[in-house]
Amino acid sequence: MIDEAHFRHVLGQYPTGVSVVTAIGPDREPVGLAVGTFTSVSLEPALVGFIPARTSRSWPRIEAAGRFCINILSDRQEDVCRRFASKADDKFAGLAWSPAPSGAPVLDGAIAWIDCELEAVHPAGDHLIVIGRVGRLGVAGEATPLLFFRGGYGRFEV
């Protein structure tokens, strides 16, 4: 059995970007969660992935929607990240967004968006590996990304 604190400490040495996965839930309300596990998976066909915890309250609603949008956050969106990393009931309150072709929210200020159809869900311990088939995608701005490293936020110096 690996000690949880040790596992988190070692894995926290690996930096990630931060994305918010959004959808319009079955109740027609927007839903979303912050993830550091977004990754490009395949070019042909175009697939991406992320890894929600089984305890995620948003994931079942995103799964029911069958489509979602990945929003890559800029380093000006730490507040947006904190909001979507919470368990708040209305994470979208007062937040500006517009619909991607699927209808899923594209958050104002996100660097890029990747609109997906749900392709597959693979069990992975206390998490799920979710694969999305990319439909439309775009770059929304010139800003640099929000980074997460050793439990804290940072930015990319060019």
Ligand SMILES: Cc1cc2nc3c(=O)[nH]c(=O)nc-3n(C[C@H](O)[C@H](O)[C@H](O)COP(=O)(O)O)c2cc1C
């Ligand atoms: C930088 C960062 C990265 C995160 N990455 C993930 C992730 O990849 N998968 C996940 O399930 N939760 C991740 N979280 C935690 C979720 O955002 C958090 O548990 C959130 O409350 C989930 O909301 P939900 O219950 O509405 O789905 C991350 C949080 C932060 C701050």
